[in-house]
Amino acid sequence: MSLLVVGSIALDSVETPFGSTADALGGSAVFFSCAACLLQPVQMVGVVGQDYPFDALQRLAERGVDLTGVERRPGESFRWKGKYSYDLQNRETLDTRLGVFAEFVPRIPEAFREARYVFLGNIDPELQLGVLDQVRQASFVACDTMNYWINGKRDVLLELLRHIDLLMVNDAEARELSGDWNVYRAARWILERGPRMVVIKQGVYGAVLVNDGRVFYVPAFPLEEVFDPTGAGDAFAGGFMGHLARTDDQSPANLRRAMVYGAAMGSFAVERFSTQRFDEIGAAEVTARVREFGDLVQFDIGPGHER
Amino acid sequence: MSLLVVGSIALDSVETPFGSTADALGGSAVFFSCAACLLQPVQMVGVVGQDYPFDALQRLAERGVDLTGVERRPGESFRWKGKYSYDLQNRETLDTRLGVFAEFVPRIPEAFREARYVFLGNIDPELQLGVLDQVRQASFVACDTMNYWINGKRDVLLELLRHIDLLMVNDAEARELSGDWNVYRAARWILERGPRMVVIKQGVYGAVLVNDGRVFYVPAFPLEEVFDPTGAGDAFAGGFMGHLARTDDQSPANLRRAMVYGAAMGSFAVERFSTQRFDEIGAAEVTARVREFGDLVQFDIGPGHER
Numbered sequence: 001m002s003l004l005v006v007g008s009i010a011l012d013s014v015e016t017p018f019g020s021t022a023d024a025l026g027g028s029a030v031f032f033s034c035a036a037c038l039l040q041p042v043q044m045v046g047v048v049g050q051d052y053p054f055d056a057l058q059r060l061a062e063r064g065v066d067l068t069g070v071e072r073r074p075g076e077s078f079r080w081k082g083k084y085s086y087d088l089q090n091r092e093t094l095d096t097r098l099g100v101f102a103e104f105v106p107r108i109p110e111a112f113r114e115a116r117y118v119f120l121g122n123i124d125p126e127l128q129l130g131v132l133d134q135v136r137q138a139s140f141v142a143c144d145t146m147n148y149w150i151n152g153k154r155d156v157l158l159e160l161l162r163h164i165d166l167l168m169v170n171d172a173e174a175r176e177l178s179g180d181w182n183v184y185r186a187a188r189w190i191l192e193r194g195p196r197m198v199v200i201k202q203g204v205y206g207a208v209l210v211n212d213g214r215v216f217y218v219p220a221f222p223l224e225e226v227f228d229p230t231g232a233g234d235a236f237a238g239g240f241m242g243h244l245a246r247t248d249d250q251s252p253a254n255l256r257r258a259m260v261y262g263a264a265m266g267s268f269a270v271e272r273f274s275t276q277r278f279d280e281i282g283a284a285e286v287t288a289r290v291r292e293f294g295d296l297v298q299f300d301i302g303p304g305h306e307r
Numbered sequence: 308m309s310l311l312v313v314g315s316i317a318l319d320s321v322e323t324p325f326g327s328t329a330d331a332l333g334g335s336a337v338f339f340s341c342a343a344c345l346l347q348p349v350q351m352v353g354v355v356g357q358d359y360p361f362d363a364l365q366r367l368a369e370r371g372v373d374l375t376g377v378e379r380r381p382g383e384s385f386r387w388k389g390k391y392s393y394d395l396q397n398r399e400t401l402d403t404r405l406g407v408f409a410e411f412v413p414r415i416p417e418a419f420r421e422a423r424y425v426f427l428g429n430i431d432p433e434l435q436l437g438v439l440d441q442v443r444q445a446s447f448v449a450c451d452t453m454n455y456w457i458n459g460k461r462d463v464l465l466e467l468l469r470h471i472d473l474l475m476v477n478d479a480e481a482r483e484l485s486g487d488w489n490v491y492r493a494a495r496w497i498l499e500r501g502p503r504m505v506v507i508k509q510g511v512y513g514a515v516l517v518n519d520g521r522v523f524y525v526p527a528f529p530l531e532e533v534f535d536p537t538g539a540g541d542a543f544a545g546g547f548m549g550h551l552a553r554t555d556d557q558s559p560a561n562l563r564r565a566m567v568y569g570a571a572m573g574s575f576a577v578e579r580f581s582t583q584r585f586d587e588i589g590a591a592e593v594t595a596r597v598r599e600f601g602d603l604v605q606f607d608i609g610p611g612h613e614r
Contacts, residue, residue: 087488181394184531205512206526217526217603219513224491256606290608296524297604299563301597 001139002043002114003245005032006106006131007121007234008078009046009070012274013095015083018227024274025056026080028121028144031231034278035238035265037064038286040246042238043112045069045131049077049100059279068109075100088229089204108134117245119237120164122146125156132163140250142166142241144233150177161194168199168237183208184215197255199240199262201233207266209259212252218259219296221267221289228273232266235278239265264289308446309350309421310552312339313413313438314428314541315385316353316377319581320402322390325534331581332363333387335428335451338538341585342545342572344371345593347553349545350419352376352438356384356407366586375416382407395536396511415441424552426544427471429453432463439470447557449473449548451540457484468501475506475544490515491522504562506547506569508540514573516566519559525566526603528574528596535580539573542585546572571596 005028012026029046036042041064048057048070061067078101081094106127108115115135120128120143128143135141141164149157150173157177161167167190171183178189183200187210190198197211204226206219240262247254264286268277312335319333336353343349348371355364355377368374385408388401413434415422422442427435427450435450442448448471456464457480464484468474474497478490485496490507494517497505504518511533513526547569554561571593575584 182531184529202512205509215529215603219524222491222522224489257608260606260608294608296522299567301564301567301601
């Protein structure tokens with residue numbers, strides 16, 4: 001089934017204890033697409049300036065990302081510069097230059113307007129609502145946001161929640177949105193405001209899916225080497241939505257599989273700088289990692305193992 | 308199989324955002340025993356002052372905890388006073404009075420010296436080594452420690468590692484011990500120094516078992532109400548060791564079950580102040596919660612679910 005992503009297309013300059021990158025591929029739509037296109041073709045909507053590296057986008061196109069919806073506008077591309085702490089658990093934004101992203105108003109090409117699976121990357125919730133006005137056939141809409149919008153455009157965000165199927169946020173965002181530090185109460189608060197389900201990402205620990213009174217937890221893949229956490233959340237979303245779109249199956253069991261594909265893609269994202277790891281892997285690596293998740297959590301407790 | 312625990316027996320005064328307790332049952336040996344005795348009889352070794360509430364210990368005895376090894380000495384019992392932050396993620400120690408615990412030297416009663424499963428709660432590693440000199444028949448020794456000993460008695464602790472089967476610590480302790488912020492590298496560092504396996508507890512997120520090149524992750528049970536995190540780690544140890552001792556099965560599959568019993572007991576510990584929750588539950592509640600862990604992590608990805 002068709003899969004649409006709307007989000008940022010950026011150039012990231014990242015410093016970690018292990019090295020740094022300058023003007024590397026980044027942005028929510030880019031990380032999402034790099035992951036999702038390993039599972040399903042992607043329709044991407046975003047904006048870049050005239051300085052954006054054409055080669056890099058072309059490589060995405062070769063992997064099944066339809067760039068029809070990427071506007072190229074006069075001006076500079078969105079740039080983000082950040083620095084991570086020694087343990088990669090905290091990051092500081094050193095510089096943000098919105099460039100052409102400041103005036104971004106998503107226009108969904110005619111060919112994308114019948115998208116069935118839609119991911120709204122972290123942009124102004126007014127723009128996210130505007131996307132939903134243009135895609136009327138969606139059977140599943142997932143949405144990310146951030147503290148900036150939770151504080152600055154709370155009412156619009158709450159309106160948006162009434163129109164989406166899944167809110168996918170990290171634990172800090174869930175807490176800030178709900179005003180509750182307990183992530184499971186925060187999840188319930190969110191579910192009472194519209195979405196059928198919520199995914200709360202917990203960084204190096206894992207992610208939790210809450211829906212229909214059930215909780216599913218997928219741990220983060222155990223990695224001894226993590227180079228750059230940037231984009232892990234968007235890659236998670238790409239794996240999740242990519243799996244759902246290719247199977248077109250929203251059953252509880254398949255949502256759980258989607259979580260595992262999400263966690264697998266998140267783990268690939270952090271193994272190299274920027275989107276580099278996605279240049280190296282294909283279906284075989286994805287399948288292998290997804291299987292490893294089974295061994296990571298599998299146990300059996302039946303009648304024979306009880307007192 | 309016989310199960311021995313050596314550790315602190317304390318009176319805790321705890322403040323949380325939801326209330327407070329004064330001189331409530333606490334200490335590593337107590338939390339361990341409250342959890343473990345739901346699965347298997349426990350032999351407890353520790354020390355209390357003349358002021359320790361006899362009734363409370365008697366309730367433990369009625370549940371299968373052999374108190375032969377609990378010394379009653381002139382002086383005051385070990386008291387700890389702490390205050391948790393609003394989100395229960397951080398705690399401040401307001402007061403520590405060691406009392407008779409300051410001079411504690413574990414003496415294992417003759418009847419306990421053939422214990423097959425041994426848990427060394429967090430005490431001076433010299434004393435932990437001293438316990439191992441007294442229990443020569445142990446087939447499985449697990450050990451906890453803390454930053455105070457990691458910094459202050461590092462050499463003794465490293466010697467101890469050569470004589471135990473399992474080190475069970477939290478992530479901060481694993482990092483401090485190994486000097487590595489990555490918990491999986493930290494686990495490998497620890498395994499290279501003696502233990503056959505390591506469990507790294509990650510608080511509200513869960514716990515990870517690393518052994519024989521395999522990783523098993525059990526999430527923390529999803530709780531909307533957490534009252535008092537004190538003792539969760541020791542209750543986890545009690546569930547883990549209680550299950551191993553009653554089954555006397557150290558196979559990889561059974562170690563995974565032990566992790567789930569540990570996580571279940573940890574979740575009970577935090578649902579009330581002090582050890583109160585353990586007064587309310589029996590085998591049925593334990594079995595029910597352990598089964599719920601299956602639903603929390605279970606997914607299936609077979610050939611039919613791949614591209």
